[in-house]
Amino acid sequence: MVSVMEDNFSRMQTANHLLLITDYAALLSATMRRYGYPVGMLLDVLAKHRDKYHDLLLADCRRQVAEALTADKFDQMLMRKEYEYSMNVLAFGIQSSDITPAFPYVAPFSCTVPDICRIVRSFIEDSVSFMAHGGGGDTYAAVKKYLGRILSEVVDASIKKLLDSGSGLSVSQAMQVAANMSVMERACEFFTRHAAQLCGVPLRAVERGRRDFPLRRSRDAAEALLLRLLRAKVDEFMRQSDGINWMADDSPPGGNEYANEVIIYLETLTSTAQQILPLPVLHRVLVAVLAHISERIIELFLNDSVKRFNANAVTGIDTDLKMFETFAEGMSSLFVDSGQESAKNEMKAALVEARQLVNLLMSNSPENFLNPVIREKSYNKLDYRKVAIISEKFRDTSESYFSTFGTRGARQNPKKKSLDTLIKRLREAS
Numbered sequence: 001m002v003s004v005m006e007d008n009f010s011r012m013q014t015a016n017h018l019l020l021i022t023d024y025a026a027l028l029s030a031t032m033r034r035y036g037y038p039v040g041m042l043l044d045v046l047a048k049h050r051d052k053y054h055d056l057l058l059a060d061c062r063r064q065v066a067e068a069l070t071a072d073k074f075d076q077m078l079m080r081k082e083y084e085y086s087m088n089v090l091a092f093g094i095q096s097s098d099i100t101p102a103f104p105y106v107a108p109f110s111c112t113v114p115d116i117c118r119i120v121r122s123f124i125e126d127s128v129s130f131m132a133h134g135g136g137g138d139t140y141a142a143v144k145k146y147l148g149r150i151l152s153e154v155v156d157a158s159i160k161k162l163l164d165s166g167s168g169l170s171v172s173q174a175m176q177v178a179a180n181m182s183v184m185e186r187a188c189e190f191f192t193r194h195a196a197q198l199c200g201v202p203l204r205a206v207e208r209g210r211r212d213f214p215l216r217r218s219r220d221a222a223e224a225l226l227l228r229l230l231r232a233k234v235d236e237f238m239r240q241s242d243g244i245n246w247m248a249d250d251s252p253p254g255g256n257e258y259a260n261e262v263i264i265y266l267e268t269l270t271s272t273a274q275q276i277l278p279l280p281v282l283h284r285v286l287v288a289v290l291a292h293i294s295e296r297i298i299e300l301f302l303n304d305s306v307k308r309f310n311a312n313a314v315t316g317i318d319t320d321l322k323m324f325e326t327f328a329e330g331m332s333s334l335f336v337d338s339g340q341e342s343a344k345n346e347m348k349a350a351l352v353e354a355r356q357l358v359n360l361l362m363s364n365s366p367e368n369f370l371n372p373v374i375r376e377k378s379y380n381k382l383d384y385r386k387v388a389i390i391s392e393k394f395r396d397t398s399e400s401y402f403s404t405f406g407t408r409g410a411r412q413n414p415k416k417k418s419l420d421t422l423i424k425r426l427r428e429a430s
Contacts, residue, residue: 002041009049015056019130022046022053053130053147061150062117066159068115074173074180077107077114078227078275082228088114092290093190094183107181108276110176115185116155121194123150128198149196151188151214159218162227169231172272174226179276181219188214226283230269231292237261238296244313247308251315262293263327270331283335283346289329290350297321297354301390308393314361321354353381358386361394367418370425388426391419 005025012018025046029039081083085105089095092114128144130138161179163169196206213219240258252258264291273282300306328347335347356379360366362394368374369387379387 003040004047009045009052012052013056015053015126017125018053018056019050022049022130030361031338033249050142052128054127057260058150058154060121062154062158064229065154065285067120068112069158070085072110072112072115074110074112074169074176075112076176077109078104079107080104087229088098088102092117092187093193094186094384099102105242106194109180113180113183113187116184117190120147120150120155120187120191123147124191125198128195140201141198143195143199144192147191148214151191151298153420155184156215156218156425159215161169161220162223169227169229169270171227171229174222174229175269175273176278178226178281179221179278181215182278182281184215184219185213190197206423223281223284224417230285230289234262234263234289234292234296237265238293238300241300241307244300244316246309246313247311248316251312252319255323256316259323263323264329273336279335286328286331287350290324290347293324294351298357298386301357301393302386306393310394311362314358318358318362321351321358325355356380356382357387357390361381361390365417365418367421367425369422383427384398386428388423391423391426 005021008021009018012021025042029042032039077088079088080103081099082103082322084101085100088109094109094113096108124147127143128139131142152314153276154162161180163174169177176373192206193203196203200333214406237258240261241256244256244260270286273285300317301309325348328351360369360379360382369379369382369384375382
């Protein structure tokens, strides 16, 4: 019997067949043991093939997860009836509240989440079934090991593969994937509890043995993709900065067009993001996007196409920056209300490089940048090489060019003199 089982097990390529034969062999072994026959060798054969069984099971699950991801349009899942909510949410403990919502209910996740939950739950049950009959040893420890494998090798790897493939996901779809990952954190807790319950392990023992989130690679990849797409979208709007008049006779009263477009886009985006993204994720994304905007504002001044700019252009950029700062302040209140006290400062700090540059250009004494104490206090985020390049462009042979900051037509404009000193010293330093 051992010889026949070894031969046939080695040729089986379907997990269900292997499980079926294991059930029969386990039943036969239990019967023979009751009649006094030694059956250790038969049980050893079953235990020997548990890795193969799980490898076949993982292959099936990998295909199912890939199909679920391919079929998902990554938009919020709509549930019209309570039984749908029970089947897709309560069944996996992924509800954010114990209160049953009104229907129709728009979930913060897409259909991939309950689909993957069903696949993993089925895997756990099949694993427990095999281990109970022919696995040998500590059933829960083995099931937990294989649960770790499906989460890392199948679910995590499949989602990361989708994100890394550049499969044409839009900003809203990438945001939905990021939102899905936060829900999957709750799902992973359910998987561990479900495995313990099926193995007869007390839940208090499970709580003590909690591990790190097993899908962190795909979670980080989802957040990175969302940021990459958002930065690209901001760059699209920033390209409209070609319309900035760098030698304008008057500053634009309502800011430049690109800034207004970016603000409208960010406000639209965050209204949706607040509904599905966890606040810590939304905070990280917004801080990174605002920091990117700050970098792009610096690059506007550094751009080779900008040969010269005047004070009116700086005032226009100042107006743009104030709009971004107002947006950041408005979003900061959302995080402060949720108990994240440091969020307000981080949101404000994201724009600090651009703010310090504009403040320097609008200052009546730009040479103060050379003072170590003042520089550390007011201009500590500025790179002196960038300041040198930008300051050169802020020069003008016309004295009246600086009249915005002083008396028009004055022979020696203090600001111009201070700026000349700054430029001279920065040249010497370089």
